[in-house]
Amino acid sequence: MSKAGNLFVEGDSLFHRMDGAVKLILLLTWTVSTFLFLDLRIFAVMLSAGIGMLLLSRIPFRRMALLFWVLMVFTLINSIFILIITPRFGSTLTGSNTPLIPVGYDTINAETLFYVLTLSAKYLTLLPVTMLFIFTTHPSRFAASLNKLGVHYKMAYAVSIAFRYIPDLTQEFKNILNAMQMRGMGISRGDGNLWRRMKNLSLVVVPLLQSSLQHIESVSNAMDLRGFGTGSKRTWYMGMPMSRSDKWMLLLCVLLLVAAILLKGFWAEKFWYPF
Amino acid sequence: MQPAISFRNFSFRYKSQSEPILKNIYLDISPGEKIWIAGPSGSGKSTLAHCINGLIPFSYGGEVSGNLYIGGLEVSEQGIFERSRSVGTILQNPDAQFVGQTVGEDTAFQMENEQVAQSVMKARVVTALDLVGMLAYEEQGPHDLSGGQKQSVSLAGVLSTRADILLFDEPLANLDPASGVRAMQLIEDIHRREGKTVIIIEHRVEDVLAQPIDRIVVMSEGEIAAIGTPEELLREGVLARHGLRQPLYLNALEYAGVPISGLKSLATPEGVVTLAGDGNLPEGSEYLGETEIRSRLEAWAERVEPATGRLSGAPLLELKDISFAYGRGRTDVVRNVSFSISEGERLALLGSNGAGKSTLSGLITGILKPKSGTITIRGEDLSRWSIRQRGEEIGYVMQNPNHMITQHMIRDEIALGLTARGVLSPERERRIDEVLHTCGLYPYRNWPVSGLSFGQKKRLTIASILALEPKLMILDEPTAGQDYRHYTEFMDFIDGLAGRGMAFLFITHDMHLALEYADRAVVMAEGEIIAADTVPRILSDSEVTGRARLRETSLSRFAKAWGLSSPSGFVQAFIEAEKKVKEADE
Known part of the structure; x- marks a missing residue:
């Protein structure tokens, strides 16, 4: 990757x-x-x-x-x-x-x-x-061409934006998990039985959700402020004619x-x- | 001339709150003016920004009264789309606002939404990227850029739309000192060349003042507490009165017995000069001459005894020749790093973003394995210890408390780590009560976590680590995004813990923090340690600060501008004087 x-x-x-x-x-x-x-x-x-x-x-x-x-x-x-x-x-x-x-x-x-x-x-x-x-x-070009096929641009852009933020969220997930392990909530072998480890892993959900929601709020603000979703159509910088x-x-x-x-x-x- | 922005008896209350957060605001901003809106957290400065760019009321609902005119038009008749054409906003988080996959696409984002034809877009993107010096990066993705570069791209995006008003909502919060300086320079360039109205909301005082500002608007408790030029407000000490930190060299002048009223050009450390000898002064006014000021400063710096330093105990954590690379054959991102922390010592790990600081903390906590070298704690080799085992000796506190808190109730959050480590009642309850007292959270012990403020949550994360009784605590950017009052409160609290023998490692690019709260600093640049010394000496060394993309402290720059014999001695004197003031307050 x-x-x-x-x-x-x-x-x-x-x-x-x-x-x-x-x-x-x-x-x-x-x-x-x-x-x-x-x-x-x-x-x-x-x-x-x-x-x-x-x-x-x-x-x-x-x-x-x-x-x-x-x-x-x-x-x-x-x-x-x-x-x-x-x-x-x-x-x-x-x-x-x-x-x-x-x-x-x-x-x-x-x-x-x-x-x-x-x-x-x-x-x-x-x-x-x-x-x-x-x-x-390329995710952006894909979004542009989906839109050309008649998929609404909001849907098409959702695909692109997911690609954009997945790496950020993965990194976040890793960081949170590591901090949890430091506090003793281990998830690897030797940190307790399977049930215990699964339970520890599930603890990550709350902070991860928190941080995702925060992320979504700032992303959607950034998009709103730049006029996304107000028009019925949009043009594509990365789009290519067939x-x-x-x-x-x-x-x-x-x-x-x-x-x-x-x-x-x-x-x-x-x-x-x-x- | 018609003002660019005009608040007329404007008030705003959030839906969920009973009290208005903005009260009777009257404010006119002229076209082409450069305004800095300052104020502590909760003073309403961000709310004011949201009113200008339209997030209020479009995203955050509430009750508005009074009027707001932008470009002469009453805004309640506009949608957010029209607003985005006259006001361009650059937000605090450079990552979140970078919505495109590449630099070019992100710059074009607003034009895409305005349905600008592709060929026009391409041309305008080139122009805008050229303006901010990012043209060479047109095809790069956000992950290849630094925070400062992302910030520049956001600025290009706003410039490409030709909005007349540029609003910067805490643009420096996520940038290292050198990038912060560059960002302010870029904003000034654009302001001058394009003649845009610029509004900056920020609490890094010295960084903002490094470039000319027309007027400062100081907010306090939802009202405008003062408006004036930087010169006026600094001379009157207005910033300090409203919970903001004034430039350090102004405090130093005061301690040295040099009245600020006899000086001018106060906004930058290099600019300060005496009023004495100015021909236009009224007869009989008595100001200190340059020689007199210099000798007072020298005398003060010499008089202050350098502290003997905290007695540090035996070495606790030692790193020897640590190197690390992500994957075989890649270049080392950490190279031959050696340093140690003693028991009870407070060490600052300084460096810009990407210098290798977080990689190093990953190596200490065991998330990453070093390619070569050893890490020992009290002489014991850590290489076979798991992350969890290391956690018993080393506590790690993340920057954002929301990324650590998993429980609904405060007590449960602290109990979590204890239970995982097999500490049972009544010992567990005893430790919880103890850390609740230490962290000042005892009155809230039965509250849900959601009822706490950001600073309190931060304390809660410290409490939950403290309960595990580690010997060393690593704090990642402990004060990021906090205003001066919260910052001081929090760091004084940490200082108290250090007094009990716990060692601290601060990972930060905040120089004030290092200066005032660390015994020693280790500076990283490009994966190597380039300096390890007392903080005043490091931050007075322009070669080290330059290489590490840090910034020489304004105190030392001031001392050099005045030709003082020992800039680092001057810095040291300042720290001692601040300590005395603090002790006198207690």
Whole structure:
């Protein structure tokens, strides 16, 4: 994370220049398309396309590493649980049963293993585009483009202002927590049982709320004093007009969605199992 | 000429209060005038500001009587939007008012709301940022800027809208001394070049007076107690009478037996000169000549015995060669820091924002782990102690008491830490009663916390730490945002605790605090300790104060301007004289 606490990575790729709202639409289209299928071939194509786009954006891997590993671990745990709890779930989708790995109380079959693989590929497919959106979208430009899409500017600005003050509040939270620990209300191991530690942690709520309310009061005063919310519209300093490539991307999104729906409706089976 | 702002028999009462907070205000401010509104907390000066910028009645409701005209128009007919076009406000907290993600966006914020076209906006942002010297930072976010720089950006935002009246609501409260001086300079520049009407509300007297002011308005208990030029009010001692602190060198002159009435240009330490020899003086008026004044000052400074200093006991906390960096490969933000605090000693850790003071306090309290070096308490190595264990020896008090208080009732708040440390009744109740007495909170012992004033809450946080009986207490900016009376009350109380053998570490950039309440000071700049000495000597050393972005005390600057032999001796003499006055009062 940068010092500012938001995830935006400065850069000048195609995706950095792309309109924030267009990127949001791309993300939504991508998600919907992914969830329509349970087909490893389609995921393979989309995943490659996604990784290609991510490489184009030239975000350093270092910045993405945390999110990447979190999702990997999540997917792994998810897979293990499916295999352990329902070792023959795959059969309900294919109708066949090919026993593979005995686990004592039951046997994991090949169908389930392939299902787990497909499911993991599904989650991974979402990852590159999500990262693209998170790491290349400047919060202010995003607010401006949301407003352009017809979202009221007060709502759009709320998004931006949240990004602005989250790091401040996190810092505040840490400070308060530390002062509490100094007084003996510890929250780490060795400071008492879990119940005790949870209770100590909950004590932070009051001062944190106090300081947030204070913060909100001064922020809203500052905004009032500079005329926020009086007009029915506002202009955006950071706003950018939609470029030709944005329009192309929008068109591509529509095509992707239509293709996905057609594919789903006329051709694809529910679960692709080649064996 | 029509006044820019005109209060006519104006009164205001907050909805929740029974008494009006502003009473029968008559005040005319001319276009292009530079006004300083001064007064202790609760005198109504912030309320007056809120009336001017429209937060009253738009955000804080209440009952208004009388009239207020801005630019000749009665304000009750305006909305806050129209008001924001004629009055631009710069608030106290540079963080909270920075609403944009970048410098450019924040500057443009009001124009965005006025629906100015983007191309026009970009051009005006450039002009405004250039005016305040922040153009190079256009793309930076608020987290890359210092408090003073954020303040400048807020000023740019107001300038870009072309409001004629600039209102500064405690602009220096969060700035270190050097940034404070620069901010006042910038305000003066803008005032002169753009011809704006400037109104400043502030209680850092010497900093405000460093630049020319047309008139001072002194508020007291909701009324205007005095209006006049700085010269008039200083000569008559009006500031001191209304709970404000007058410049220290004026007090020093008085102690040395030099009447202020025989001097002029009192507002800055370098400016003071004698009236004697002025050709326009009436015949027979007797003023002291320059040589006579100088010899009286010298004699006074020599006569005052430097105090032997508080006898400090054995070393309590020792830091040896401490270095620290945020993450591997980053540059060290604290480098080879060594110092110690003895039992019962009061040490001030001075330095500007970003000098490494809070990192250092984090290292002492255990929030951060040093890269190298050792911290010991009574010779015992702290490196394996958890934050909680360190808390048994070291108490830490945050700047804002609201960030520490978690309980509804006063007794419960103090009991909290004791219970967590396994101190049970009746010992617990005994300690609570004891600290309630010590901190002067006993009469309020059954009150809810919400009934306490800011200063009392601050005492409550001290009480809750005191009950844990630490050997050292770290106070982070203990007097920030308090007026002179509350400041003195609070610090005298701390002084009393120090007299009982507890050691104190004040983390601060308030030089008066260090000067009057610390035995010794350690100065940090860019992660290193650049000086450790008695405070008068440090604050008379222009090289140290310059490097640390502190400010040489006005006493020493005055002494140098008058060519006195030992500026630090002069400062020392002043501190001793103040102590005597205080003792005589008790």
